[in-house]
Amino acid sequence: MPTYEYLCDTCGIFDVQRPSGQRDAGCSCPMCSRQARRVIASAPALATMSGNSRTAHATNERAAHSPMSSGEYRAYRHPPGCGCCGSGSKATVRAADGSKGFPTKRPWMISH
Template sequence: MPTYEYQCDSCGTFDLLRPIAQRDASCNCPICCREAHRVIASAPALSAISATARKAHATNERASHAPMTSGEYRAYKHPPGCGCCSSTGSKATVRAADGAKGFPTKRPWMISH
């Protein structure tokens, strides 16, 4: 249920959790029990949204045609353990004493990227 603001003539504004169907109906003040009418006194409390919810909203709002950022692109460029992207190198690559690369586990007709 959403929270709405109401104005009591003697006590001031207060928030009340009510169903949407009852949002415009007046209610009793929780302090003095007088009739209070609905008002819009402040902006929505968007800063109270958790970081996880804010990230989910941003993901949902991003256009599907928006280009990927460099970090997102780098994740899709090569598979994990790729010799050109990681500092450890590929486990399938073997170097000879003269520095030549060999791929003993690969097929000899395969071309590496």
Template sequence: MPIYDYLCDRCGSFSVLRPIDQRDAGCRCPTCDGDARRAILSAPALSTMTAHARAAHATNERAAHAPRTSAEYAASRHPPGCGCCGAKRPHATAPSAGGTKGFPAKRPWMISH
């Protein structure tokens, strides 16, 4: 349901969340219970961002006014710089049964020590 703006002659403007089929109908003022007519006071806002972008904006807004303290970092499951949850890169070396290392995809002409 969208949010519509209404204008009361006595109290001023207010916003109400209403179904689309009631967009043109008048509304009662929540303050004085008088009749209010619909007014276009602000431009419509469309949610055209991806879900990842919206989540990033929400995280950024949260971090802007309440950054995590060092105590919160210490109490978290993983400390800062923890590498256990990051992307794992495959190792360039492949151990053999004898314990020697080999480079199967890199330089096959090189012999490991």
């Protein structure tokens, strides 16, 4: 429930939690029971979250409304060190007959 600030002419500012439909209606002062009017005396208190949580929420929002384009997936095509797209030695070795061999990989792995 939201918290609103009210100003009593004799006691000063106090906070009250009320439904949003009653925010503009007057409220009785908890100290002197006189009628007080609503005022905006300070900036709203915002619930903050950690940077990691904020990043996760931003990623979820982006994924829901504007997914990454195919060009942005280039960096994620293959795992690091796959050898087919990066520089360095190739993991696939071809025999004279054209068959593939994978000397550094497990024999049951399928190439991409």
